[in-house]
Amino acid sequence: MREDYQAVWDRCLRLIKKQVSAQSYKTWFEPIVPKKLANSTLTIQVPSQFFYEWLEEHYLMLLRQVIDQELGPQGKLEYSIIVDKGNSPQNPMTVQLPGQHHTAKHQKSEERPLQNPFALKSLQDTQVISVLNPHYTFDNFIEGDYNRLAKSAAQAVAKKPGGTSFNPLMIYGGIGLGKTHVIQALGNELKRNFPDKFILYVSSEQFTAQFIEALRNNSIQDFSHFYLQADLLMIDDVQFLAGKEKTQEIFFHIFNHLHQAGKQIVMTSDCPPRELKGLQERLLSRFKWGLTADLQQPDLETRTAIIHSKMAADGMQLPDELAQYVAYSVDTNIRELEGVLISLIAHASLNKQEISLSLAQQVLKNIVQDIAVEVNLDYIQKAVASHYHVSLEQLKSKSRKRELVTARQVGMYLAKRHTNHSLKSIGQYFGGRDHSTVIYALQTVNDLLDIDQPFRSSFEDLQQKIKFSRNHSRKA
Ligand code: ADP
Ligand code: MG
Numbered sequence: 384m385r386e387d388y389q390a391v392w393d394r395c396l397r398l399i400k401k402q403v404s405a406q407s408y409k410t411w412f413e414p415i416v417p418k419k420l421a422n423s424t425l426t427i428q429v430p431s432q433f434f435y436e437w438l439e440e441h442y443l444m445l446l447r448q449v450i451d452q453e454l455g456p457q458g459k460l461e462y463s464i465i466v467d468k469g470n471s472p473q474n475p476m477t478v479q480l481p482g483q484h485h486t487a488k489h490q491k492s493e494e495r496p497l498q499n500p501f502a503l504k505s506l507q508d509t510q511v512i513s514v515l516n517p518h519y520t521f522d523n524f525i526e527g528d529y530n531r532l533a534k535s536a537a538q539a540v541a542k543k544p545g546g547t548s549f550n551p552l553m554i555y556g557g558i559g560l561g562k563t564h565v566i567q568a569l570g571n572e573l574k575r576n577f578p579d580k581f582i583l584y585v586s587s588e589q590f591t592a593q594f595i596e597a598l599r600n601n602s603i604q605d606f607s608h609f610y611l612q613a614d615l616l617m618i619d620d621v622q623f624l625a626g627k628e629k630t631q632e633i634f635f636h637i638f639n640h641l642h643q644a645g646k647q648i649v650m651t652s653d654c655p656p657r658e659l660k661g662l663q664e665r666l667l668s669r670f671k672w673g674l675t676a677d678l679q680q681p682d683l684e685t686r687t688a689i690i691h692s693k694m695a696a697d698g699m700q701l702p703d704e705l706a707q708y709v710a711y712s713v714d715t716n717i718r719e720l721e722g723v724l725i726s727l728i729a730h731a732s733l734n735k736q737e738i739s740l741s742l743a744q745q746v747l748k749n750i751v752q753d754i755a756v757e758v759n760l761d762y763i764q765k766a767v768a769s770h771y772h773v774s775l776e777q778l779k780s781k782s783r784k785r786e787l788v789t790a791r792q793v794g795m796y797l798a799k800r801h802t803n804h805s806l807k808s809i810g811q812y813f814g815g816r817d818h819s820t821v822i823y824a825l826q827t828v829n830d831l832l833d834i835d836q837p838f839r840s841s842f843e844d845l846q847q848k849i850k851f852s853r854n855h856s857r858k859a
Contacts, residue, residue, distance in 0.1 A: 587619065
């Protein structure tokens with residue numbers, strides 16, 4: 384019955400041809416080879432897993448319809464997939480499909496195939512912008528515990544794009560923590576190592592805008608062709624693809640092709656992949672193939688080192704104590720830290736004065752508005768006292784008992800963090816201590832937070848209470 388399946392498939396093809404563009408037909412249907420027909424099940428062979436997924440995603444309804452027409456409602460379709468080029472094509476893996484009987488009304492509008500996905504019109508400029516900022520390098524990307532994995536993975540990729548298990552490389556973290564910096568450094572380094580490689584860097588917003596433009600101009604073919612040439616494709620802030628189904632589809636397609644061809648893909652996101660809402664599951668599952676590295680909050684030492692490095696780049700020096708003070712005060716992210724430094728420099732040069740502690744205090748007051756004004760020292764002391772089951776008197780006393788010292792140090796730390804009081808005034812308030820005692824307390828608490836897990840969780844509870852009161856009083 385050899386002709387049977389060939390004949391059935393030929394008739395299917397004739398129906399399909401009427402319904403899709405010539406280009407789509409050529410791309411997605413001509414490569415299919417019919418293999419077998421048994422028990423109303425037609426088996427077709429497709430060149431890859433990706434190909435199969437594309438068919439399912441875009442042409443399921445159409446295939447269902449032609450199978451219905453040729454084999455009746457009992458008809459089923461089965462795919463036989465040739466595993467990736469490199470592997471033995473002689474042993475195709477067969478995927479059994481249940482052959483669910485979808486009907487047109489079940490089809491949600493978003494699932495409808497792209498119209499003429501690769502219709503080729505005139506060759507338009509794809510207007511792809513791919514600019515790497517040469518100032519983002521590994522050299523000036525200060526390393527700390529919080530970013531070590533991300534940095535070393537990026538360095539490894541720059542040496543061997545597509546040749547490590549970090550493909551794709553996904554870097555996530557909150558804003559201003561260095562995602563763009565580290566991947567651009569990767570790009571710059573790779574360019575130095577391999578001048579001939581084609582590097583593409585885009586934000587996911589640019590990518591989306593280009594895609595929409597290509598849709599409008601009927602130049603999707605050129606659009607994907609352009610991206611498929613990349614040796615290194617970097618998509619910054621993929622979270623913005625959320626909910627953009629069509630853009631995700633084309634990205635999925637580009638992703639698969641590049642990955643199969645051993646090309647390197649690098650992405651960033653502001654949250655871990657599993658929390659990327661509005662991204663299709665199949666896309667998320669791809670992200671997990673490689674390495675996901677996160678950027679946490681930088682610790683105090685790293686922030687201080689970053690301050691020194693930025694100032695040095697501007698030909699300036701800050702006394703260590705001052706750098707530490709700024710580092711203590713700005714613990715949100717590095718972009719904010721840079722903002723503070725720029726203001727500091729500006730103020731100092733405008734007023735023709737040295738950068739001093741009082742100048743820093745003044746600048747920080749204007750900039751870091753988030754360092755609350757609503758929480759006062761009284762409130763913090765009460766919260767600390769009740770959290771550690773000590774009295775206010777004890778907290779302010781001269782006693783050096785272990786529990787008291789800890790509570791006092793935590794109180795000073797929280798005061799520094801959540802109020803605008805100077806080190807000196809905090810010291811005064813905690814039993815007339817001097818400013819170096821407060822610095823020592825900040826350092827101690829910071830160290831404990833790093834190494835002592837029970838201490839940290841107790842501290843976080845306490846801080847939560849204080850923050851709550853702050854938000855609360857803000858709304859009021
Ligand atoms: P994100 O992309 O995560 O929002 P960026 O990469 O834009 O953050 O970083 C914000 C700013 O902080 C940039 O100017 C960057 O150069 C700087 N920066 C971030 N991390 C570091 C670091 N580890 N060392 C030096 N500068 C950094
Ligand atoms: Mg960024």
